[in-house]
Amino acid sequence: xxxxxxxxxxxxxxxxxxxxxxxxxKGQIVGFLGPNGAGKTTTMRILTCFMPPTSGRASVAGxxxxxxxxxxxxxxxxxxxxxxxxxxxxxxxYLAFVARLKGIPHADVSRRVAEVSERCAVTxxxxxxxxxxxxxxxxRVGLAQAILHNPDVLILDEPTAGLDPKQIxxxxxxxxxxxxxxxxxxxxxxxxxxxxxxDHVIIISKGKIVAQDTVENLTSRLRGQEAVLVEVTGAxxxxxxxxxxxxxxxxxxxxxxxRNGLHSFEVESAxxxxxxxxxxxxxxxxxxxxxxxRPVAMSLEEVFLELTASEKAAEADGKGGRQ
Amino acid sequence: xxxxxxxxxxxxxxxxxxxxxYLLLAMYAVIFGFFFWNAVGYFVNISMxxxxxxxxxxxxxxxxxxxxxxxxTSVVGLFLIPLISMRLFAEEKRQGTIExxxxxPVRDMEVILGKWLAALIxxxxxxxxxxxxxxxxxxxxxxDWRPMLVGYLGLILQAGGLLAVGTFISTTTRNxxxxxxxxxxxxxxxxxxxxxxxxxxxxxxxxxxxxxxxRHYEPFSKGVIDTKDAVYFxxxxxxxxxLTSRSLxxxxxxx
Numbered sequence: 001x002x003x004x005x006x007x008x009x010x011x012x013x014x015x016x017x018x019x020x021x022x023x024x025x026k027g028q029i030v031g032f033l034g035p036n037g038a039g040k041t042t043t044m045r046i047l048t049c050f051m052p053p054t055s056g057r058a059s060v061a062g063x064x065x066x067x068x069x070x071x072x073x074x075x076x077x078x079x080x081x082x083x084x085x086x087x088x089x090x091x092x093x094y095l096a097f098v099a100r101l102k103g104i105p106h107a108d109v110s111r112r113v114a115e116v117s118e119r120c121a122v123t124x125x126x127x128x129x130x131x132x133x134x135x136x137x138x139x140r141v142g143l144a145q146a147i148l149h150n151p152d153v154l155i156l157d158e159p160t161a162g163l164d165p166k167q168i169x170x171x172x173x174x175x176x177x178x179x180x181x182x183x184x185x186x187x188x189x190x191x192x193x194x195x196x197x198x199d200h201v202i203i204i205s206k207g208k209i210v211a212q213d214t215v216e217n218l219t220s221r222l223r224g225q226e227a228v229l230v231e232v233t234g235a236x237x238x239x240x241x242x243x244x245x246x247x248x249x250x251x252x253x254x255x256x257x258x259r260n261g262l263h264s265f266e267v268e269s270a271x272x273x274x275x276x277x278x279x280x281x282x283x284x285x286x287x288x289x290x291x292x293x294r295p296v297a298m299s300l301e302e303v304f305l306e307l308t309a310s311e312k313a314a315e316a317d318g319k320g321g322r323q
Numbered sequence: 324x325x326x327x328x329x330x331x332x333x334x335x336x337x338x339x340x341x342x343x344x345y346l347l348l349a350m351y352a353v354i355f356g357f358f359f360w361n362a363v364g365y366f367v368n369i370s371m372x373x374x375x376x377x378x379x380x381x382x383x384x385x386x387x388x389x390x391x392x393x394x395x396t397s398v399v400g401l402f403l404i405p406l407i408s409m410r411l412f413a414e415e416k417r418q419g420t421i422e423x424x425x426x427x428p429v430r431d432m433e434v435i436l437g438k439w440l441a442a443l444i445x446x447x448x449x450x451x452x453x454x455x456x457x458x459x460x461x462x463x464x465x466x467d468w469r470p471m472l473v474g475y476l477g478l479i480l481q482a483g484g485l486l487a488v489g490t491f492i493s494t495t496t497r498n499x500x501x502x503x504x505x506x507x508x509x510x511x512x513x514x515x516x517x518x519x520x521x522x523x524x525x526x527x528x529x530x531x532x533x534x535x536x537x538r539h540y541e542p543f544s545k546g547v548i549d550t551k552d553a554v555y556f557x558x559x560x561x562x563x564x565x566l567t568s569r570s571l572x573x574x575x576x577x578x
Contacts, residue, residue: 011577048426051575073428084423086333088340100329101427145423 001026001153001183002047007056009042016042018207019056024200026152029179031198031215032187039207040187041081044155047185048078061152074103077151077182081158083142087131091122091141094130095148102149112148120144120174136167143171147178154178156186160193172197228276228295229256231264234288241265247282249273262291326429330437331444334411338445347406351399351449358395359456362388384466385546389457393474393544396453397537400446400482401510407445408489409503411438412567416497421574431571435564439483439490446482450475470546477543480556481536485510487563494570510536 002024009017017039024030032040045051046058049069057064063071086094095113104112117123120140125133130141139159146154159175160168175197178184188194194201195215202212211218232240237258244253244267252268269275276293283290338344366387373382415421424434454475460466489506496502513536520532532538539552 045422050422050426070428070430073426076426078422078426080419080422082419084418084420086337086418086420088337089333093336097329097333098423098427101326101424101429103326103428 001028002058002060002185004043004047004058005056007043007046007058008054009039009046009051010054015207017046017053020204020207020209021056022202022209022212024183024185026183027180028200029175029184029186029198030200030202031194032185032204033189033191033194033201034187034204035189038204040204041157043204044078044157044185044187047072047153048076048155049073050078074149075152077146077149077154079142079146079154079156079159081161083138083145085130085138085141085145087129089130090127091130091133092117092126094141095126095144098145099148104149116144116148119147121170136163136170139163139167139171140174143174147182150181152183154182154184154186156184158187158189160188160190168193228267228269228279228293229264230267230279230283230290231262231292232283232288232290233261233263235286237263240283240288243282243286244279247275247278249275249278264292326433327437327440330424330429330434331441334438334441335444337410338407338441343406343410344445344448347403347445347449348452351403352452354399355392355396355453355456358392359453359459362392363459384460384464385470388460389466389471389474390544392453392457393471393478394537394541396450396478397481397540397544398514400478401485401514401536402507403449404446404482404485404489404510405503405506407442408486408493408506409499410493411442411490412493412571413496413499413502416494417499425571425575431568432564435490435567435571439487439564439567442486442490443479443483446486447479450478467546473546473548474544476548477540477552477556480543480553480560481540484556484559484563485513485536487560487567489563491563491566491570494567494574 002022004023005021006019007017007021008015008019020039020043032043034040042051046053046065047060049065049072052066057066059065060072061075063075065072086097089097092113095116096109099109099112100106114123117126120143122137122140122144125137125141130138133141139162143156143159146156156175160171163171172193175184175186186197198215200212201215201218203210203218230244237255240263241253241255244250244265247267249269250267251270254266254268256264256266258264267275267279276295280290280293366382366384369387370382412421415424425431457471461468485506488509489502492506492509493499493502496505513534515535516531517535517538519528520535520538533555539555542549542552
């Protein structure tokens with residue numbers, strides 16, 4: 001549904017997004033996880049055609065964001081970090097305006113607005129001025145705005161930021177209920193949010209994708225595992241791979257690439273096992289040459305630490321606010 | 324086409340949901356009311372004098388009331404137009420709603436034209452108030468309506484041009500006050516450029532004179548449509564809207 005290839009966005013000298021590539025299949029909920037300033041919002045803004053990429057390609061439902069922006073926009077519902085609301089409008093007026101803007105036929109506007117208001121639980125405030133709404137209601141009106149034209153793809157930028165725990169729970173429920181009909185990308189800097197709402201996760205840090213996997217795989221990888229990069233010469237890739245897989249404590253061996261007989265592998269160990277010494281011995285005993293052996297998952301760990309740190313900070317803030 | 328109207332309707336709603344439209348209408352009603360009262364008073368006075376002196380040269384309502392009033396309106400417009408155009412894009416940028424407009428399946432040009440049209444309609448509402456006053460002239464006299472119609476056409480063209488420039492300036496900032504102040508400066512300059520041409524005859528002064536809004540409006544107030552004046556205002560509209568669309572595009576690249 002969504003395909004991104006080597007996407008780069010530069011501002012003056014800063015690189016906000018650096019050569020990222022990923023795919024999202026139809027019906028998936030994908031979490032964009034990363035600390036603030038990692039490039040989540042930039043990526044989303046490129047996907048929604050708000051800004052063009054510096055280089056690389058991105059397409060939504062087969063339409064390129066640069067060549068056919070109108071087609072892309074028709075298929076995307078977007079909730080920016082601050083919901084784009086007009087404070088001087090009433091909720092139903094606002095939703096009707098957005099409905100017409102999104103190209104919903106005139107006859108269907110009021111029906112669709114009623115449906116969406118029901119779905120996002122904003123019916124009881126539909127005659128209220130947006131400026132009088134609480135933060136939670138604003139967020140829900142923002143979400144209602146995004147799903148009005150029943151888009152194939154929903155892009156939600158920090159949909160739970162600034163809400164209280166009850167509202168966060170409701171918003172997550174709502175997002176989960178939207179899955180299936182829509183392909184959803186949501187960004188967050190809170191790890192449990194991804195665990196609770198998403199199928200897939202893309203961890204992004206400093207403009208680079210550090211990991212993308214299903215939530216189960218990733219969380220198990222994050223819990224005390226180690227990945228090691230091994231570079232070996234002296235045999236075929238398959239032989240080496242077989243030998244490395246046989247080392248006790250190794251969970252997975254991924255062949256990265258081969259150049260001039262130099263094969264590199266990423267070896268993942270089971271939790272709590274240090275397999276580096278065993279790997280080295282196995283290579284040498286087999287009569288091959290070991291060129292390099294170093295842990296590679298550091299960046300992922302760093303991100304994870306940063307994420308958990310910022311989450312604790314956010315929780316502390318929340319508690320401080322409630323006192 | 325529908326999209327343009329959708330945007331216009333929303334803009335007009337915003338104008339009339341906030342005090343700004345009513346404030347402008349009230350202000351304009353007072354100002355124009357004063358001008359009208361003054362012009363009519365002057366006319367009555369002169370006509371009394373001429374009757375007493377036994378001379379009865381023809382008194383022309385068009386020439387003595389409507390034309391000066393239209394000229395006054397043209398100048399007052401220079402002050403009111405920044406107040407109308409300043410919020411158009413600056414407010415969207417401040418609220419973040421620009422993200423909604425620019426990620427919806429509408430063309431930038433539709434957004435721009437919709438906003439510009441809404442501003443022009445609000446200005447036309449102001450002119451409507453002046454028409455109420457003018458109605459008295461038709462109730463108690465027989466002025467020629469054709470030159471007046473041309474005068475109003477000129478006012479709309481002038482407002483169209485200046486509002487387009489104002490719309491462009493509004494895209495460059497997220498602060499309404501700045502947008503308003505800069506637009507006011509631009510309007511004022513376009514008005515006073517004419518002064519230079521009064522004493523200086525060098526080419527640059529002539530060019531500055533050509534750029535003056537008031538000079539191009541004057542023939543309209545007399546009921547004369549000169550192609551070069553119409554072309555001037557139309558070019559101003561096109562220039563303003565073109566610059567706005569470029570500015571929005573650059574906003575995307577820089578955003």
